[in-house]
Amino acid sequence: MSAASRPRRPARRAERAAESARLAFHLDDEAAQFPCGDAAVRAATGHGWGEWLHLLEQAAFADRRPAHGEVRAAVLRQVPSLDGWWAQMVSVGYERARGLRAMHQTCSGEFQASASRTFAAPSFAAFAAWADETLRRGWLDAPGLEFTRLNPGRNIRARLPDGALIDIRFVDKGPARCQVVVDTNRLADAEAVVATKTFWRMQFARLAAFLGA
Numbered sequence: 001m002s003a004a005s006r007p008r009r010p011a012r013r014a015e016r017a018a019e020s021a022r023l024a025f026h027l028d029d030e031a032a033q034f035p036c037g038d039a040a041v042r043a044a045t046g047h048g049w050g051e052w053l054h055l056l057e058q059a060a061f062a063d064r065r066p067a068h069g070e071v072r073a074a075v076l077r078q079v080p081s082l083d084g085w086w087a088q089m090v091s092v093g094y095e096r097a098r099g100l101r102a103m104h105q106t107c108s109g110e111f112q113a114s115a116s117r118t119f120a121a122p123s124f125a126a127f128a129a130w131a132d133e134t135l136r137r138g139w140l141d142a143p144g145l146e147f148t149r150l151n152p153g154r155n156i157r158a159r160l161p162d163g164a165l166i167d168i169r170f171v172d173k174g175p176a177r178c179q180v181v182v183d184t185n186r187l188a189d190a191e192a193v194v195a196t197k198t199f200w201r202m203q204f205a206r207l208a209a210f211l212g213a
Contacts (some may be wrong), residue, residue: 011173034093041093044086045079047095056094071095111187115200116179121211123170127153129210130168140203140211160184164196180204 034041034049042048047055055078056071066074072090076082082090119126129135131150144161156168164186171179184196 032098036089036093041090042088045082045090047078049097053097054092060127062096068095111189111193113184113187113193113196113200114181115184115197115204116181117201117204117208118173118177118179119208119211122176123172124153126158126178126180126207127170127212129207130156135210139206141206142203180207 004193038048040051041052043144046054056074068091071094072087075087075090075094092140129139129166131147131152140159145166146159147156148159149157156166158168160166164184167183167185169181171181173179182200184200187193187196
């Protein structure tokens, strides 16, 4: 075999090493931004975050900014049987690692904040504290909050004066325990996410005092 026809193994090894180093940079610097831990994504999908980054970087859109639907489709091409929720998680993790999506940013470009707290009170009592206007005035400090839909015992949808949309969910945790989750959508930026989380933590504290929980 002539020298010219021999496989260029050192070059290939160098390319693989460079690729591994680049992916390692993503994992070291962006680990906190992934939607879940490496062990969880590996158990659910068969691949860890490093492997998913490598697989998706090989897709046809590796040198451009893909739309969210393209990323999700590429994930499902790798694992066609993947549950839709996990396909979304992998897509979001990849987009964050590539700088295509910030923490708490949705595929529309808007931001979302989620806050939750568990209360030592039954879910029906927590729901009533929100749904009943007289009770609500006793603890909630959110002027202009407009309820748009109530599903008794399950969730409440509402709108704030600035246009932010809210979904309040009630999760039964036993005879005298429940969790309240508040998702706030259509926020303008990451600063609004921080402010919104702080606001709802304060309201949760007021609700806990009101419920004696």
